[in-house]
Amino acid sequence: MDRQPRLVTMGPARIASLRKPGGAHKYDHGHAVILSGGAGATGAARLAARAALRIGAGLVTLGVPPAAQLEVAAHETAVMLMRIQDAQTLNARLEDARISALCLGPGLGVDRAGPLLARALVDARCPLVIDADALTAIGKDGALMAALHSGCLLTPHMGEFARMFPDIEVPDAVTPRAAALRRAAERAGCTILLKGAETLIAGPDGTCYRHSATGDRAAPWLATAGAGDVLAGIITGLIARGHAPIDAAATGAWLHAEAARLFGPGLVAEDLPEVLPRVLSRLGV
Numbered sequence: 001m002d003r004q005p006r007l008v009t010m011g012p013a014r015i016a017s018l019r020k021p022g023g024a025h026k027y028d029h030g031h032a033v034i035l036s037g038g039a040g041a042t043g044a045a046r047l048a049a050r051a052a053l054r055i056g057a058g059l060v061t062l063g064v065p066p067a068a069q070l071e072v073a074a075h076e077t078a079v080m081l082m083r084i085q086d087a088q089t090l091n092a093r094l095e096d097a098r099i100s101a102l103c104l105g106p107g108l109g110v111d112r113a114g115p116l117l118a119r120a121l122v123d124a125r126c127p128l129v130i131d132a133d134a135l136t137a138i139g140k141d142g143a144l145m146a147a148l149h150s151g152c153l154l155t156p157h158m159g160e161f162a163r164m165f166p167d168i169e170v171p172d173a174v175t176p177r178a179a180a181l182r183r184a185a186e187r188a189g190c191t192i193l194l195k196g197a198e199t200l201i202a203g204p205d206g207t208c209y210r211h212s213a214t215g216d217r218a219a220p221w222l223a224t225a226g227a228g229d230v231l232a233g234i235i236t237g238l239i240a241r242g243h244a245p246i247d248a249a250a251t252g253a254w255l256h257a258e259a260a261r262l263f264g265p266g267l268v269a270e271d272l273p274e275v276l277p278r279v280l281s282r283l284g285v
């Protein structure tokens with residue numbers, strides 16, 4: 001196997017995978033569900049939901065605890081809501097076989113994330129995008145780590161990675177960093193996207209991609225609160241549309257940086273989903 005990670009580029013196949021064929025209906029483009037935190041902590045999941053919708057998931061639903069329903073409803077229009085109080089309600093909701101991607105973590109709170117993730121790992125019939133507080137929950141509970149499977153995609157920043165894999169050192173240089181990430185992905189049995197200006201993605205089979213937001217593709221304004229929540233949403237939307245987790249991660253990393261570059265200085269996280277249509281149209285999607 002090639003030990004150098006493959007550079008993510010936006011070639012014809014990746015562009016074609018973003019198009020929507022004529023004649024399809026919304027369910028053909030998948031249903032993404034994103035679990036939200038409680039009242040006062042819904043922003044991160046809302047950012048992710050907006051991004052999933054903008055990248056073309058046919059339906060996007062936020063799973064909100066009842067106390068946060070009014071807050072979320074006051075902000076969202078095209079994004080739908082379902083009440084998800086706890087792991088038991090999640091279990092019932094996951095019986096809908098049309099749900100094609102589930103995202104857990106942004107703004108969820110570590111205490112809410114643990115039981116919801118434990119339930120989703122067993123009951124969800126769709127891929128899981130596991131981010132933010134759900135990653136921290138994995139770092140605290142070996143049973144969650146042991147329950148990860150090939151339908152999972154973890155999207156840690158360096159701090160979250162260290163919480164989950166405290167014994168795996170992450171070197172600065174790309175090649176040894178990719179080797180460290182491959183070890184982590186093999187151990188977890190799932191795909192991992194390690195965020196940063198150099199984003200690396202490794203599958204459990206050793207496949208590895210690199211997305212470089214450096215040099216003439218630098219995107220320093222991505223260092224802003226909520227940018228990672230938007231990335232999780234873009235990837236969830238792509239998975240909902242049928243992309244394999246590792247392809248969704250690679251395409252998502254490219255689109256995320258491109259949106260930031262197109263918007264330019266002054267970017268805040270909520271700008272990212274809104275600039276995606278321009279990114280897509282410049283690609284000829």
Ligand SMILES: NC(=O)C1=CN([C@@H]2O[C@H](COP(=O)(O)OP(=O)(O)OC[C@H]3O[C@@H](n4cnc5c(N)ncnc54)[C@H](OP(=O)(O)O)[C@@H]3O)[C@@H](O)[C@H]2O)[C@@H](O)CC1
Binds near residue numbers: 042043044
């Ligand atoms: N609009 C909203 O509603 C938003 C809501 N959000 C939601 O808030 C929740 C908690 O988010 P959070 O930022 O407190 O947790 P987290 O990122 O783990 O930071 C904790 C510590 O980790 C470290 N650390 C962080 N980044 C690192 C890195 N790249 N590389 C290395 N280390 C890094 C750093 O530790 P230090 O380095 O300072 O010791 C930091 O102090 C979560 O649910 C999220 O989704 C946010 O997304 C913002 C927008």
Ligand SMILES: Nc1ncnc2c1ncn2[C@@H]1O[C@H](COP(=O)(O)OP(=O)(O)O)[C@@H](O)[C@H]1O
Binds near residue numbers: 196213225226229
């Ligand atoms: N200097 C940078 N250059 C390019 N991309 C960056 C830079 N800083 C952060 N990013 C990207 O922005 C996102 C930040 O995510 P994260 O740290 O999870 O923030 P949050 O939790 O606030 O959403 C990641 O996708 C990361 O790759």
